[in-house]
Amino acid sequence: KYNGLFGGMKTVVAEEGVGGLYKNCRPVLLIHAAQGAGTFGGVEFFKAEIASKFGQEAAWKHRTAIYLVAAACAEFIADIFLCPLEATRIRLVSNPSYASGLLSAFPKIIKDDGVLKGFYSGFGRVLARQIPQTMAKFAVQGAAAEAIYARDADSDASSCVRHFAVSAVSGAVAGAGAAIISNPLEQIERHRRYGASSESTVAIARRALQAQGAARLCLTGLWPRCFMLGNLTAGQFAIFDLVTRLAGAPRFQFSKPASLANID
Numbered sequence: 680k681y682n683g684l685f686g687g688m689k690t691v692v693a694e695e696g697v698g699g700l701y702k703n704c705r706p707v708l709l710i711h712a713a714q715g716a717g718t719f720g721g722v723e724f725f726k727a728e729i730a731s732k733f734g735q736e737a738a739w740k741h742r743t744a745i746y747l748v749a750a751a752c753a754e755f756i757a758d759i760f761l762c763p764l765e766a767t768r769i770r771l772v773s774n775p776s777y778a779s780g781l782l783s784a785f786p787k788i789i790k791d792d793g794v795l796k797g798f799y800s801g802f803g804r805v806l807a808r809q810i811p812q813t814m815a816k817f818a819v820q821g822a823a824a825e826a827i828y829a830r831d832a833d834s835d836a837s838s839c840v841r842h843f844a845v846s847a848v849s850g851a852v853a854g855a856g857a858a859i860i861s862n863p864l865e866q867i868e869r870h871r872r873y874g875a876s877s878e879s880t881v882a883i884a885r886r887a888l889q890a891q892g893a894a895r896l897c898l899t900g901l902w903p904r905c906f907m908l909g910n911l912t913a914g915q916f917a918i919f920d921l922v923t924r925l926a927g928a929p930r931f932q933f934s935k936p937a938s939l940a941n942i943d
Contacts, residue, residue, distance in 0.1 A: 684903035706768040706781050714761050719919050721753025722817055727931040735936050742933045746818040754813040762805050763798035812861040820853035839924055846920035847913045854912030858904040863896050
Protein backbone atom coordinates (compact mmCIF):
# COMPACT_ATOMS: atom_id res chain seq x y z
CA LYS A 680 0.00 0.00 0.00
CA TYR A 681 2.79 2.43 0.91
CA ASN A 682 5.23 2.27 -1.98
CA GLY A 683 8.42 3.91 -0.73
CA LEU A 684 8.85 7.16 1.19
CA PHE A 685 7.36 9.61 -1.29
CA GLY A 686 4.81 7.13 -2.60
CA GLY A 687 3.67 6.50 0.95
CA MET A 688 3.36 10.23 1.63
CA LYS A 689 1.30 10.62 -1.54
CA THR A 690 -1.04 7.81 -0.42
CA VAL A 691 -1.51 9.36 3.04
CA VAL A 692 -2.27 12.80 1.55
CA ALA A 693 -4.75 11.27 -0.92
CA GLU A 694 -6.60 9.39 1.83
CA GLU A 695 -6.33 11.77 4.78
CA GLY A 696 -5.15 15.12 3.42
CA VAL A 697 -1.94 16.93 4.38
CA GLY A 698 -3.01 16.76 8.03
CA GLY A 699 -2.49 12.99 7.89
CA LEU A 700 1.25 13.59 7.72
CA TYR A 701 1.13 15.51 11.00
CA LYS A 702 -0.86 13.16 13.21
CA ASN A 703 0.38 13.19 16.80
CA CYS A 704 2.70 16.06 15.93
CA ARG A 705 2.72 17.55 19.44
CA PRO A 706 3.82 14.36 21.22
CA VAL A 707 6.56 13.84 18.62
CA LEU A 708 7.80 17.42 19.10
CA LEU A 709 7.85 16.96 22.87
CA ILE A 710 9.66 13.63 22.61
CA HIS A 711 12.36 14.97 20.28
CA ALA A 712 12.79 18.09 22.42
CA ALA A 713 13.22 16.03 25.59
CA GLN A 714 15.55 13.55 23.94
CA GLY A 715 17.58 16.28 22.22
CA ALA A 716 18.06 18.18 25.46
CA GLY A 717 19.14 15.02 27.25
CA THR A 718 21.48 13.63 24.61
CA PHE A 719 23.14 16.82 23.31
CA GLY A 720 23.57 18.34 26.76
CA GLY A 721 24.59 14.99 28.22
CA VAL A 722 27.19 14.26 25.55
CA GLU A 723 28.79 17.67 26.10
CA PHE A 724 28.95 17.01 29.85
CA PHE A 725 30.31 13.46 29.68
CA LYS A 726 32.71 14.30 26.85
CA ALA A 727 34.34 17.08 28.87
CA GLU A 728 34.39 15.06 32.10
CA ILE A 729 35.94 11.95 30.52
CA ALA A 730 38.49 13.96 28.54
CA SER A 731 39.58 15.83 31.68
CA LYS A 732 40.49 12.49 33.29
CA PHE A 733 42.66 11.47 30.35
CA GLY A 734 44.58 14.67 29.70
CA GLN A 735 44.83 16.49 26.38
CA GLU A 736 47.13 14.10 24.53
CA ALA A 737 45.39 10.86 25.55
CA ALA A 738 41.95 12.44 25.00
CA TRP A 739 42.95 13.40 21.45
CA LYS A 740 44.22 9.89 20.69
CA HIS A 741 41.09 8.24 22.09
CA ARG A 742 38.52 10.86 21.07
CA THR A 743 36.37 8.40 19.10
CA ALA A 744 36.10 6.09 22.14
CA ILE A 745 35.24 9.12 24.30
CA TYR A 746 32.49 10.12 21.85
CA LEU A 747 31.07 6.60 22.01
CA VAL A 748 31.12 6.33 25.81
CA ALA A 749 29.76 9.86 26.31
CA ALA A 750 26.93 9.23 23.84
CA ALA A 751 26.03 5.90 25.47
CA CYS A 752 25.92 7.44 28.97
CA ALA A 753 23.88 10.44 27.82
CA GLU A 754 21.41 8.34 25.85
CA PHE A 755 20.87 5.92 28.74
CA ILE A 756 19.88 8.79 31.04
CA ALA A 757 17.78 10.46 28.33
CA ASP A 758 15.91 7.20 27.68
CA ILE A 759 14.79 7.03 31.30
CA PHE A 760 12.74 10.15 30.54
CA LEU A 761 12.05 9.27 26.90
CA CYS A 762 10.52 5.83 27.49
CA PRO A 763 7.31 7.03 29.25
CA LEU A 764 6.73 9.60 26.50
CA GLU A 765 7.32 7.04 23.76
CA ALA A 766 5.10 4.45 25.46
CA THR A 767 2.32 7.03 25.75
CA ARG A 768 2.71 8.13 22.13
CA ILE A 769 2.46 4.53 20.92
CA ARG A 770 -0.65 4.01 23.07
CA LEU A 771 -2.27 7.08 21.50
CA VAL A 772 -1.32 6.01 17.96
CA SER A 773 -2.66 2.47 18.40
CA ASN A 774 -5.82 3.67 20.17
CA PRO A 775 -6.64 7.32 19.34
CA SER A 776 -9.73 7.25 21.55
CA TYR A 777 -7.70 6.27 24.63
CA ALA A 778 -7.03 9.90 25.61
CA SER A 779 -6.96 13.38 24.10
CA GLY A 780 -3.22 13.87 24.59
CA LEU A 781 -0.11 13.06 26.59
CA LEU A 782 -1.17 14.77 29.80
CA SER A 783 -4.56 13.06 29.93
CA ALA A 784 -3.05 9.70 28.96
CA PHE A 785 -0.42 9.60 31.73
CA PRO A 786 -2.81 9.08 34.68
CA LYS A 787 -4.90 6.57 32.71
CA ILE A 788 -1.83 4.44 31.92
CA ILE A 789 -0.71 4.54 35.56
CA LYS A 790 -4.20 3.50 36.68
CA ASP A 791 -4.55 0.73 34.08
CA ASP A 792 -1.03 -0.76 34.05
CA GLY A 793 1.07 0.89 36.75
CA VAL A 794 4.27 2.86 36.22
CA LEU A 795 6.69 0.02 35.42
CA LYS A 796 4.46 -2.00 33.11
CA GLY A 797 2.78 1.01 31.53
CA PHE A 798 5.85 3.15 30.91
CA TYR A 799 8.92 0.89 31.08
CA SER A 800 7.91 -2.50 29.73
CA GLY A 801 9.78 -1.65 26.52
CA PHE A 802 12.76 0.05 28.20
CA GLY A 803 15.26 -2.61 27.11
CA ARG A 804 14.11 -2.38 23.50
CA VAL A 805 14.37 1.42 23.56
CA LEU A 806 17.94 1.17 24.90
CA ALA A 807 18.86 -1.45 22.29
CA ARG A 808 17.60 0.80 19.51
CA GLN A 809 18.59 4.26 20.73
CA ILE A 810 22.03 3.74 22.31
CA PRO A 811 23.79 2.29 19.20
CA GLN A 812 22.07 4.93 17.05
CA THR A 813 23.22 7.80 19.28
CA MET A 814 26.75 6.40 19.63
CA ALA A 815 27.06 6.24 15.85
CA LYS A 816 25.51 9.68 15.43
CA PHE A 817 27.95 11.56 17.64
CA ALA A 818 31.07 9.58 16.71
CA VAL A 819 30.44 9.94 12.98
CA GLN A 820 29.52 13.63 13.29
CA GLY A 821 32.72 14.37 15.23
CA ALA A 822 34.86 12.57 12.65
CA ALA A 823 33.03 14.16 9.69
CA ALA A 824 33.29 17.70 11.11
CA GLU A 825 36.99 17.19 11.84
CA ALA A 826 37.60 15.98 8.27
CA ILE A 827 35.72 18.95 6.77
CA TYR A 828 37.63 21.49 8.88
CA ALA A 829 40.94 19.80 7.95
CA ARG A 830 40.17 20.09 4.21
CA ASP A 831 39.07 23.71 4.56
CA ALA A 832 41.74 24.93 6.97
CA ASP A 833 42.30 28.24 5.16
CA SER A 834 38.70 29.47 5.62
CA ASP A 835 37.68 31.91 8.34
CA ALA A 836 37.61 29.63 11.38
CA SER A 837 35.52 32.07 13.41
CA SER A 838 32.72 32.39 10.84
CA CYS A 839 29.36 31.50 12.38
CA VAL A 840 27.98 30.67 8.91
CA ARG A 841 30.88 28.27 8.31
CA HIS A 842 30.33 26.50 11.61
CA PHE A 843 26.60 26.27 10.88
CA ALA A 844 27.26 24.75 7.45
CA VAL A 845 29.82 22.25 8.78
CA SER A 846 27.44 21.21 11.58
CA ALA A 847 24.62 20.66 9.07
CA VAL A 848 26.71 18.67 6.58
CA SER A 849 28.47 16.55 9.21
CA GLY A 850 25.08 16.03 10.91
CA ALA A 851 23.59 14.72 7.67
CA VAL A 852 26.48 12.25 7.33
CA ALA A 853 26.04 11.25 10.98
CA GLY A 854 22.30 10.71 10.48
CA ALA A 855 22.96 8.37 7.57
CA GLY A 856 25.50 6.47 9.67
CA ALA A 857 23.05 6.18 12.55
CA ALA A 858 20.36 4.92 10.15
CA ILE A 859 22.64 2.18 8.84
CA ILE A 860 23.47 1.05 12.39
CA SER A 861 19.91 1.11 13.70
CA ASN A 862 17.95 -0.11 10.67
CA PRO A 863 18.19 -3.85 11.48
CA LEU A 864 16.85 -3.13 14.98
CA GLU A 865 13.96 -1.18 13.47
CA GLN A 866 13.14 -4.13 11.21
CA ILE A 867 13.21 -6.52 14.18
CA GLU A 868 10.89 -4.17 16.09
CA ARG A 869 8.52 -4.22 13.09
CA HIS A 870 8.38 -8.03 13.26
CA ARG A 871 7.43 -7.79 16.95
CA ARG A 872 4.01 -6.44 15.98
CA TYR A 873 3.15 -9.67 14.15
CA GLY A 874 4.11 -12.13 16.87
CA ALA A 875 2.86 -13.21 20.27
CA SER A 876 3.12 -10.58 22.97
CA SER A 877 5.16 -12.97 25.14
CA GLU A 878 7.74 -13.67 22.43
CA SER A 879 11.30 -12.77 23.46
CA THR A 880 13.49 -10.32 21.55
CA VAL A 881 15.90 -13.13 20.61
CA ALA A 882 13.02 -15.18 19.18
CA ILE A 883 11.75 -12.18 17.23
CA ALA A 884 15.24 -11.50 15.84
CA ARG A 885 15.53 -15.16 14.78
CA ARG A 886 12.12 -15.01 13.11
CA ALA A 887 13.05 -11.78 11.32
CA LEU A 888 16.28 -13.33 10.03
CA GLN A 889 14.43 -16.38 8.76
CA ALA A 890 11.78 -14.26 7.06
CA GLN A 891 14.05 -11.67 5.45
CA GLY A 892 17.63 -12.89 5.58
CA ALA A 893 20.52 -10.79 6.89
CA ALA A 894 20.87 -8.61 3.78
CA ARG A 895 17.20 -7.65 3.55
CA LEU A 896 17.04 -7.12 7.31
CA CYS A 897 19.79 -4.52 6.99
CA LEU A 898 18.63 -2.92 3.73
CA THR A 899 14.82 -2.91 3.82
CA GLY A 900 13.61 0.64 4.43
CA LEU A 901 17.19 1.92 4.68
CA TRP A 902 16.84 4.72 2.12
CA PRO A 903 13.78 6.36 3.77
CA ARG A 904 15.47 5.97 7.16
CA CYS A 905 18.70 7.57 5.90
CA PHE A 906 16.66 10.40 4.39
CA MET A 907 14.69 10.95 7.60
CA LEU A 908 17.58 10.67 10.07
CA GLY A 909 19.98 12.53 7.78
CA ASN A 910 17.73 15.58 7.63
CA LEU A 911 16.71 15.34 11.28
CA THR A 912 20.29 15.01 12.54
CA ALA A 913 21.57 17.77 10.27
CA GLY A 914 18.96 20.09 11.76
CA GLN A 915 19.77 18.98 15.30
CA PHE A 916 23.50 19.64 15.06
CA ALA A 917 23.06 22.89 13.12
CA ILE A 918 20.54 24.29 15.62
CA PHE A 919 22.59 23.14 18.62
CA ASP A 920 25.76 24.72 17.23
CA LEU A 921 24.01 27.96 16.26
CA VAL A 922 22.19 28.40 19.57
CA THR A 923 25.25 27.68 21.71
CA ARG A 924 27.33 30.15 19.71
CA LEU A 925 24.71 32.89 19.79
CA ALA A 926 24.29 32.32 23.54
CA GLY A 927 28.05 32.44 24.09
CA ALA A 928 27.97 29.00 25.72
CA PRO A 929 31.38 27.30 25.52
CA ARG A 930 31.49 23.83 23.98
CA PHE A 931 34.18 21.26 24.59
CA GLN A 932 36.35 20.59 21.55
CA PHE A 933 39.11 18.03 21.22
CA SER A 934 42.35 19.84 20.35
CA LYS A 935 45.49 18.27 18.94
CA PRO A 936 48.47 18.80 21.31
CA ALA A 937 51.56 20.58 20.01
CA SER A 938 53.57 17.40 20.66
CA LEU A 939 51.45 15.61 18.05
CA ALA A 940 51.27 18.48 15.56
CA ASN A 941 53.45 16.74 12.95
CA ILE A 942 52.07 13.25 13.52
CA ASP A 943 49.19 11.95 11.41
